[in-house]
Amino acid sequence: MIRVSPIQGTISVIIGVVILAGILLFVRCDMLIMIVLSGSMTPLMLPGDVIIVAPTDPDQVRVGDVIVFQHPGQDDRMVITHRVTGIDADTGLYSTKGDANSAPDRFSVSKGDIIGRPIFLIPFIGFASEMKKQVILLMVILPSLMLALLETRKLTHGPHAARRLSRESPVPKGQIFSIRYSRLFFLSSVVLALFLLLTVPSLSGIQTYGSFSGSSVPQNGCITVEGRGLVPEAYLICTPGVGGVPVYGIVQPGETVSIPISGTEPECTVARLPYVLPVFWFVGLAGLNPYLPVLALAILPGAFLTLVLHPLWAEKKFVKLRRKRRLVDRVLEN
Template sequence: MIRVDRIWRVIAVLLGMVILAGLFLFFGPGMTLMIVLSGSMAPLMLPGDAIVVAPADPDRLEIGDVVVFQYPGEDERMVITHRIVGIDTDTGLYSTRGDANNAPDRFFTSKDDIIGRPVFLIPFVGFASEMKKQIILLMVILPSLMLALLETRRLARGSHSSRLLSRESPVPKGQIFSIQYPRLFLLLSVVLAIFLLLIMPSLSGIQTYSPTAGSPDLQGQHLTIEGRGLIPELYLVCTPGEQGTPAYGVVQPGETVTVPVAGTDPDFTVARAPYILPAFWFVGLAGVNPYLPVLSLAVLPGALLTLALHPLWAKEKFVKSRRKRRLVERVLEN
């Protein structure tokens, strides 16, 4: 049996932790929140996305890193997010290019123009950019944080006082839920099966290619990738030893794309996932493990949907007897 008020308290504490993490992330030292205005880095970043920019040491930047910098010779308000495609060791200047552009930028960027690197992306937040940050802080974040702190303070009270309160006011009617485990397991199995079927074409398409073994999908220095499933897919050629612009993109169902793989290791893996995750998240997760994006899509959405459908597996119980309500209260406390 579960107390409803305790569930809401736990949710409030978790929400407070998320808000505190968000405050540390967005308002920490050197952190900057910026809005993507153009599609030069699509599909990695789309117009309307918000990126969190962290300070970066220019001396540690490498070819292939995405950087945020001030446009040379222009007003400080003009900021660009592009990828480094070349470094002049003599002058220390960077050559940059947007992933969606066909040619490098016509200018060079110095170390003094580097603002930082994007470390996180929030989709579509930029569409509400007309709202001032101060309004969001005062009307949304701070009230939510205060409510979460108040709930945390209530949870931190001694057990003795809580027991005294429980004796004075026993468990009200309808405040208890019992979990129907067969329904929970059935619903969870169905939801996970749906998402598993959704990611199965991409999961079966994750393969390790060996140019020396003469893979049939490899044609010289190019790899042929065919779209599978019913929705578009993201792909990324995972080459740990390669520098430069990563080979990634979007392939439509039934479409075939040719990806250059020159300069890769002898063996490399192609990560794939349905185009549900933002490309920024997909590239980051696939860089850790090629299977991580599809496994995240298979488990996390299904678990969240199951929690949202809790009326199907959590049955409300009414304790009519005052004696039973006090007994249930003691059991729940222990």
């Protein structure tokens, strides 16, 4: 059994510290929040996604990096997020292109036009800006009215309810959590098993090519990625592509995609993941380790869902403190 008040206090402190640290980091680093409006970077970024942009040193930008910049010679309000495909060594100008565009941009970007790099993405919440009236009604006005009604009811019935409660229960009560470990184990096992089954096709499809692995690159210089499972999959070739631009995409179930590679790299790994998470997250995690996205999807959502379903395995109990304080203290100590 676990006391409620320490748990709630600890959770509140942790949430408060995380929010405060995020705000301080956001303010001190001069980060910006921007909404993706076009599909030029699909599927890495979708229209309606929100990106957090951090300032960057233009001299640190390399081919293959995604940058946020102002359109050269246009209004300052026109901001573009594209990938760097080339850097002119003589002029220092950057060539850019949207991942979903068939042709590169017709202009060149100077160092002064660069605003920063996207470091994090929040999917879909940018659509709220297109529905301001509905958002204000549903998220501001209606909750405010509900809070006002609840406060009015407390003010009206509060004194009478307090006196009635003191007459009916003169002895104060404490609240504790009683965890049913059998239910917790069963629920967590079922939830984790579901996500593990979802990721098994992608996990089995991760393959490494090259001189240090068991299989070599085909003679035609192309790697074949076949869609497995019941949902589309995101894939990424974890080695620099042509000119340093990463090679990634979406493959449908049963579809086969041939991806040309240079064949000069000593090792090449194809990372895969069911397309249920943003591709931006997948590419970032796969850049650290090809297996990291699959492991994150197999474990983290299941653990979070288990915590959300805590009413199924944690029961609240009320104990009269004066009469059973010693008993509760003994149970808590054990």
